[in-house]
Amino acid sequence: xxxxxxxxxxxxxxxxxxxxxxxxxxxxxxxxxxxxxxxxxxxxxxxxxxxxxxxxxxxxxxxxxxxxxxxxxxxxxxxxxxxxxxxxxxxxxxxxxxxxxxxxxxxxxxxxxxxxxxxxx
RNA sequence: UCAGAUGGCCGGAUGACCGCUUUUUAAUCUUGAUUAAGGGGAGGAAAGUCCGGGCUCCAGGGGAAAUGGGUGCCGGAUAACGUCCGGCAAGGGUAACCUUAGGGACAGUGCCACAGAAAACAGACUACCUGCCCGCAAGGGUCGGAAAAGGUGAAAAGGUGCGGUAAGAGCGCACCGCGUCGGCGGCAACGGCGACGGCAUGGCAAACCCCACCCGGAGCAAAACCGAAUAGGAAUCACACAGUCCGGUUGUAAAACCGGGCGCGGCUUUCUCCGCCGGUGGUUCGGGUUGGUUGCACGAGGUGUCCGGUAACGGGCAUCCCAGAUGAAUGGUCAUCGCCUGCUUUGCAGGUACAGAACCCGGCUUAUAGGCCGUCUGACUUU
RNA sequence: UGGGGGAUCGUCUAACGGUAGGACAACAGAUUCUGACUCUGUUUAUCGUGGUUCGAGUCCACGUCCCCCAG
Numbered sequence: 001x002x003x004x005x006x007x008x009x010x011x012x013x014x015x016x017x018x019x020x021x022x023x024x025x026x027x028x029x030x031x032x033x034x035x036x037x038x039x040x041x042x043x044x045x046x047x048x049x050x051x052x053x054x055x056x057x058x059x060x061x062x063x064x065x066x067x068x069x070x071x072x073x074x075x076x077x078x079x080x081x082x083x084x085x086x087x088x089x090x091x092x093x094x095x096x097x098x099x100x101x102x103x104x105x106x107x108x109x110x111x112x113x114x115x116x117x118x119x120x121x
Numbered sequence: 122u123c124a125g126a127u128g129g130c131c132g133g134a135u136g137a138c139c140g141c142u143u144u145u146u147a148a149u150c151u152u153g154a155u156u157a158a159g160g161g162g163a164g165g166a167a168a169g170u171c172c173g174g175g176c177u178c179c180a181g182g183g184g185a186a187a188u189g190g191g192u193g194c195c196g197g198a199u200a201a202c203g204u205c206c207g208g209c210a211a212g213g214g215u216a217a218c219c220u221u222a223g224g225g226a227c228a229g230u231g232c233c234a235c236a237g238a239a240a241a242c243a244g245a246c247u248a249c250c251u252g253c254c255c256g257c258a259a260g261g262g263u264c265g266g267a268a269a270a271g272g273u274g275a276a277a278a279g280g281u282g283c284g285g286u287a288a289g290a291g292c293g294c295a296c297c298g299c300g301u302c303g304g305c306g307g308c309a310a311c312g313g314c315g316a317c318g319g320c321a322u323g324g325c326a327a328a329c330c331c332c333a334c335c336c337g338g339a340g341c342a343a344a345a346c347c348g349a350a351u352a353g354g355a356a357u358c359a360c361a362c363a364g365u366c367c368g369g370u371u372g373u374a375a376a377a378c379c380g381g382g383c384g385c386g387g388c389u390u391u392c393u394c395c396g397c398c399g400g401u402g403g404u405u406c407g408g409g410u411u412g413g414u415u416g417c418a419c420g421a422g423g424u425g426u427c428c429g430g431u432a433a434c435g436g437g438c439a440u441c442c443c444a445g446a447u448g449a450a451u452g453g454u455c456a457u458c459g460c461c462u463g464c465u466u467u468g469c470a471g472g473u474a475c476a477g478a479a480c481c482c483g484g485c486u487u488a489u490a491g492g493c494c495g496u497c498u499g500a501c502u503u504u
Numbered sequence: 505u506g507g508g509g510g511a512u513c514g515u516c517u518a519a520c521g522g523u524a525g526g527a528c529a530a531c532a533g534a535u536u537c538u539g540a541c542u543c544u545g546u547u548u549a550u551c552g553u554g555g556u557u558c559g560a561g562u563c564c565a566c567g568u569c570c571c572c573c574a575g
Contacts, residue, residue: 066477233558234521234559274558325558327556327564
């Protein structure tokens with residue numbers, strides 16, 4: 001389950017509707033053109049960062065939603081494991097998520113983490 | 122060469138790094154996890170959910186009826202179909218070919234607005250014609266004849282031509298259409314031939330309907346099992362409360378228990394037969410669950426080949442195993458090359474469709490950049 | 505995932521298969537010193553594509569969008 005660094009190789013994900021609602025209820029979020037980041041409360045934070053993904057029907061059909069979700073997941077596995085304090089995170093896909101350049105998307109998430117104070121090196 | 126018609130197929134490729142899921146083998150231990158190596162991992166429509174079937178439950182099976190729904194030329198294919206194949210008819214096109222919910226209008230009911238004399242028992246109106254009467258005449262009246270003319274309308278009671286007549290009329294004739302009968306070809310739809318009739322039966326059934334055939338309902342969030350937790354409910358109302366006979370066991374007896382028959386109640390809308398079960402149904406209150414496994418991928422399966430059949434399709438043989446997620450995997454990034462378009466033409470820029478399995482299969486419908494391979498028709502040119 | 509229902513002016517709602525009507529709104533005019541109220545007039549619609557029919561908002565097929573129910 002864990003390596004010598006203590007952080008799992010793949011981050012656990014949010015699964016229950018109640019968990020998503022709890023993250024959204026804090027109201028703490030940052031909006032960038034590529035994605036929206038929501039952050040859960042600090043008092044009941046988990047040991048390691050967890051994340052959930054949301055792609056609504058508004059951004060396109062099933063193929064577009066799948067592609068946006070997969071890019072966000074790949075991004076989250078890369079970034080959150082190294083550069084995020086342990087919290088619950090929810091990443092919401094926007095119109096440009098499926099087509100935006102991946103480096104720009106990475107900068108979007110970096111900016112969101114820094115602005116919300118969840119960044120660490 | 123140009124313009125068309127039609128059938129089938131494909132629907133990007135390779136590599137590197139980092140991942141996800143499933144499976145096989147091996148190792149480790151905490152016996153269900155980790156690690157390592159290897160294999161598999163979205164479509165022609167996976168879509169819409171419009172039909173058909175498998176499978177599961179409603180305990181199971183048979184018959185009848187009602188209600189409701191569907192299909193509708195004929196023959197065949199199929200597990201089945203509203204699908205497919207072949208044929209017929211009608212319509213369109215120079216043609217290849219395409220389109221068609223294409224049974225019944227003499228079973229009955231209904232509708233045909235406006236216009237028009239009339240919209241369906243044909244008969245009334247205007248107008249026409251011979252005779253008679255009135256009148257100088259124009260014209261009027263009347264006994265009859267006849268249904269050819271009447272601006273409409275989507276549609277007007279066979280059409281065109283000739284004869285015929287006082288005027289006309291299938292009144293007669295020719296051709297076309299229609300109907301009836303006969304025999305011929307075809308399994309049939311239907312076709313064509315001959316004779317006769319002398320025109321009858323307007324349209325709408327994607328209006329109600331009639332006829333023929335088909336259909337029980339719900340759906341994998343079906344359903345089964347394991348585990349945890351809680352409960353093995355309470356109140357009230359309605360309905361039914363039916364028992365009896367026979368046999369056996371215990372017993373002194375009364376009686377109790379067991380089995381069977383008849384009866385009562387329930388078992389998909391109703392009835393009924395076999396069968397099964399023994400209280401049923403409604404309302405209110407209270408309590409609880411949302412984990413895992415199976416179902417779940419060897420199938421009306423794919424590929425190749427041979428045989429039968431015009432074809433749809435069927436059969437034989439060989440060979441292959443080819444997705445299985447559950448906040449839901451099948452990917453992310455980079456590079457190179459295809460293909461298309463444009464140009465500053467040997468390189469740069471832009472583009473590369475529609476779209477994501479969720480129990481499975483057969484179809485239909487809809488979306489789709491671009492490309493490939495046939496077959497056929499018409500026109501033009503050359504030989 | 506399965507089942508059911510619907511779509512008519514900008515909004516709400518009518519309409520036997522036969523000229524798509526009404527209310528509110530908008531616009532113009534009248535009234536008023538100006539505005540409101542009131543009166544008169546005008547504009548605007550059958551979800552899309554095909555089919556049946558002489559003729560479809562209505563009947564049929566396919567598609568698009570929306571709503572409801574089960575869980």
